[in-house]
Amino acid sequence: MRKLFDFHGGVHPAQHKAESATLPIATAPLPTRLIVPMHQHIGNRAKPIVSVGERVLKGQMIGQADGYISCAVHAPTSGTVSAIEMATVPHPSGLPDLCIRIEPDGEEQWVERTPLDYTTMNPSELRNRLRDLGLAGMGGAVFPSHAKLNPGRRANVPTLILNGAECEPWITCDDLLMRERADQIVAGGKIMQHMLGASEVLIGIEDNKPEAIQAMRAACAGTDFEVIVAPTKYPSGGAKQLTKILTGKEPPAGGRSTEIGVQVFNVATVYTLARAVLHGEPVISRVITVTGNVERPHNFEALIGTPVRELVALAGTPRADTQGYIMGGPMMGFNLPSDQAPLIKATNCLIATSPKLFPAPPPALPCIRCTLCAQACPVDLQPQELYWFSRAKEFGKAQEYDLFDCIECGCCDYVCPSNIPLVQYYRFAKSEIWAREREKDKADVARDRHEFRDYRIEREKKERADKLAAKTQGPKTPAPGQPAADSKQAAIQAAIDRAKLKRAGVEPKNVADLPPEKLQEIREIEARRAQLKQAMEKPSDTL
Amino acid sequence: MLTALLAMAGLTLFLGLVLGFAAIKFKVEESPLVQKIDAILPQTQCGQCGFPGCKPYATAIAAGEADINQCPPGGEEGIQRLSELLGVEPKPLNAEHGVTKPKSVAVIDENICIGCTLCIQACPVDAILGAAKHMHTVIEAECTGCELCIPPCPVDCISMKPLQEDITTWKWKYPMYAIKHF
Numbered sequence: 001m002r003k004l005f006d007f008h009g010g011v012h013p014a015q016h017k018a019e020s021a022t023l024p025i026a027t028a029p030l031p032t033r034l035i036v037p038m039h040q041h042i043g044n045r046a047k048p049i050v051s052v053g054e055r056v057l058k059g060q061m062i063g064q065a066d067g068y069i070s071c072a073v074h075a076p077t078s079g080t081v082s083a084i085e086m087a088t089v090p091h092p093s094g095l096p097d098l099c100i101r102i103e104p105d106g107e108e109q110w111v112e113r114t115p116l117d118y119t120t121m122n123p124s125e126l127r128n129r130l131r132d133l134g135l136a137g138m139g140g141a142v143f144p145s146h147a148k149l150n151p152g153r154r155a156n157v158p159t160l161i162l163n164g165a166e167c168e169p170w171i172t173c174d175d176l177l178m179r180e181r182a183d184q185i186v187a188g189g190k191i192m193q194h195m196l197g198a199s200e201v202l203i204g205i206e207d208n209k210p211e212a213i214q215a216m217r218a219a220c221a222g223t224d225f226e227v228i229v230a231p232t233k234y235p236s237g238g239a240k241q242l243t244k245i246l247t248g249k250e251p252p253a254g255g256r257s258t259e260i261g262v263q264v265f266n267v268a269t270v271y272t273l274a275r276a277v278l279h280g281e282p283v284i285s286r287v288i289t290v291t292g293n294v295e296r297p298h299n300f301e302a303l304i305g306t307p308v309r310e311l312v313a314l315a316g317t318p319r320a321d322t323q324g325y326i327m328g329g330p331m332m333g334f335n336l337p338s339d340q341a342p343l344i345k346a347t348n349c350l351i352a353t354s355p356k357l358f359p360a361p362p363p364a365l366p367c368i369r370c371t372l373c374a375q376a377c378p379v380d381l382q383p384q385e386l387y388w389f390s391r392a393k394e395f396g397k398a399q400e401y402d403l404f405d406c407i408e409c410g411c412c413d414y415v416c417p418s419n420i421p422l423v424q425y426y427r428f429a430k431s432e433i434w435a436r437e438r439e440k441d442k443a444d445v446a447r448d449r450h451e452f453r454d455y456r457i458e459r460e461k462k463e464r465a466d467k468l469a470a471k472t473q474g475p476k477t478p479a480p481g482q483p484a485a486d487s488k489q490a491a492i493q494a495a496i497d498r499a500k501l502k503r504a505g506v507e508p509k510n511v512a513d514l515p516p517e518k519l520q521e522i523r524e525i526e527a528r529r530a531q532l533k534q535a536m537e538k539p540s541d542t543l
Numbered sequence: 544m545l546t547a548l549l550a551m552a553g554l555t556l557f558l559g560l561v562l563g564f565a566a567i568k569f570k571v572e573e574s575p576l577v578q579k580i581d582a583i584l585p586q587t588q589c590g591q592c593g594f595p596g597c598k599p600y601a602t603a604i605a606a607g608e609a610d611i612n613q614c615p616p617g618g619e620e621g622i623q624r625l626s627e628l629l630g631v632e633p634k635p636l637n638a639e640h641g642v643t644k645p646k647s648v649a650v651i652d653e654n655i656c657i658g659c660t661l662c663i664q665a666c667p668v669d670a671i672l673g674a675a676k677h678m679h680t681v682i683e684a685e686c687t688g689c690e691l692c693i694p695p696c697p698v699d700c701i702s703m704k705p706l707q708e709d710i711t712t713w714k715w716k717y718p719m720y721a722i723k724h725f
Contacts, residue, residue, distance in 0.1 A: 093713040363723035424718040431714040443586035449668040
């Protein structure tokens, strides 16, 4: 039996998992239209590579990865591209972003799929292929997976963790995926183990998912994978928290888990990797929990780009008291700006909210410095200090108190007896700091460009001055062996000589090989020309 | 008596030597104040402060020849940061130098542009691309929004477009929520 570790803090919110975990995963029917955002992952937005009116096949790349931290986007079904436009996307801002709209033709005609032979492929080429297959973390952060599968300067990453903890309330998509598709997850884990050169593969699952644990244990039989049951505590599904539970190791503040030789992937990401490598299928669908204030809470396998409105309709007719939808869990998710927004790779759960299920928070009271938040913080931060600094816009101080190690898990909000929306303050402070960084970068570029312009103007002035000097002083370089003072005289003499030569007449050239008759003809012509010249020069002489 | 005097004189000499040596060996370069001020200035290079660019203004502030409230693009926040750096009281922006406007970029109406190159010469950061008798265009990413290209344009084809927020530049807002009153 492996020794388990505990992370600091954490909370035990009501789980609400039973609602959606009873029924098997259902395949969502083809929606009436698909809206595929180009920016579904962390990093640069994908570049559209199709045009309006073009017919696309299921799985065809429609958006190309732009740079290393980026990944491709694919057509979820066959059909026609009807628009490339700015449309509502699932983002807390409610701002539109670039999307490709596809009208499905219902034929579900696949593009040619070629499985990848990962054991013999060049690792770098394999990672590029994964980027082109659109692989990104499906746990919610959507970090491009190929970048995480690069062991980098280390020869290998000894510990690979497959994250099946799924600690957020209401969400059951990973639970159902592990129950029904454990074989594929194990197959994907083997590919990752090969890519990272990992010596141990640990699968962490919370003890509230006995069926998933059983299914994964059965699938792992005969492999060196180890299924480890972790006690249920939020947020044990955080990558760093799960690492701590399973290995006892913690990455340094501001550091990555690879620094301590650990890499963590969500089980849904591992599943999509298996589909991509073993079947050549890009990421065009995912399992998503539709729950909350709906008739039949359910897990669906739905196409990326399916409008939220159509997806939630599959769980029964919407109830009258539904106020809106949360994307993600109630702890870390956000309210969708509109039910017109499409499903993206990050959408693991949609919760229909009602005043009964999610009552409005009571009015906030002043902070009483009870430090319950510090006791609950799984990252060992000082949430109350971060709150004061963020509130006072003392961002430098907030950074000194490791604001950027905050995972925005919401434990501090959950325990705060004064109902202060602490995480909102941290998000505000983080985005202000990022905005300042961007502004500073832009100012640095402007400074460099301005300084270069000043330098260029000076240089051009000098060049012009030099040119002018060269012109007024005659030829820059006097003929060799001649003193500089004589150069002017020499130039005049040369000009006189040239003029004399010209006056003497032109000597016929290239006449050596000509027959005598031709030469005679030339001589006659020259004679005539000389006469004419004399005739023309005479009057001027008399004047 | 003599011993005491000698001891004191000896000590004075010794400590003086130590101090003199330290002054040469551990000499601290003059604090690069101009650079620190320049780092706070927004680098718009617009000249609204009355100096030909941000660096000259920074030099003037450091020399005590200019006030800290002459930079409209920097706004109140810039003044605040300058006052913190220099240890002086912040003061409101001097209206003589203009008002703070939302961040914008110049846009050339390419149908009207006659290709005179006057704006190219005016741009302090070389952010306008074009050639004589050919249409010009602004490189949006490099434009600082200084508006210096607007006055020289003989056909008034340049306008300022405020920068729109998109999902990559969007910021979480300062939390606003109900507070219980007693």
